[in-house]
Amino acid sequence: MSSVPEQPAESTGWLGNPNYIVDLDLLAVRVGTFLNDQLVAESNRAHVMFELGHVPVYYFPPDALVAEYFYKSDRQTHCPYKGIASYWHLKVGDRMVENVVWSYEDPYSPVAKIKGLRGFYWGRMDRWTEDGVTIEGPREIPGRVNTLSQLKAIFPQLAREWHPTRNVGISPYEFAADSNTEVWWKDASGREWRERIRDRALALTQRRGDGDATPYGDFNPYP
DSSP states (O other), X not given: OOOOOSOOSSOHHXXXXXXOOEEEEEOSSOEEEEETTXXXXXXXXXXXXXXXXXXXXXXXXGGGBOGGGEEEEEEEEEETTTEEEEEEEEEETXXXXXXXXXXXXXXXGGGGGGTTOEEEOGGGSSEEEETTEEESSOOOOXXXXXXXXXXXXXXXXXXXXXXXXXXXXXXXXXXXTTOOOEEEEEOTTOOXXXXXXXXXXXXXXXXXXXXXXXXXXXXXXXX
């Protein structure tokens, strides 16, 4: 059992990283998910969450779940950006998948719109559909964040110099490369210092010497 007895009154995540990104978009399709060939949730009001450093996650309104298959778990976890999550097991026939669904019943104010929605672990379900057609993965929307739009993915060398002990409660995947947050760094020589993330990222970028280059060769379509 993992239990969090009381949610902190203030979000340590947003206090330390106010530019963190969590977006929630309504999907313009009817989403369904299956276990043991049984449809256990379906809705045309499903949402997809885009969170910095995370894969997209599908959330259903609670009335989209077929209640007879879900059993409340005693597991709770705490996210510094979203709050305390409660969990449910899913049982269809003789097959049980534990703690596969979660919900934030009292989320922190920056993500208040997720209140009560039910999130699912994508890979622990047997099948997902959109408008009745089986799909292989969650939908990504251009311009939204994902696992590749965060500091650790874009600048792995900076992630390696992220101080292992002095940046308490925060990790490099929680920040975009243009963040103004000042954090601790430690290089291979053991040198330690504080510097803004964006300044370190900018120092690793390069300027091109062919700023007028085009893909058109000698032909310039813009006189």
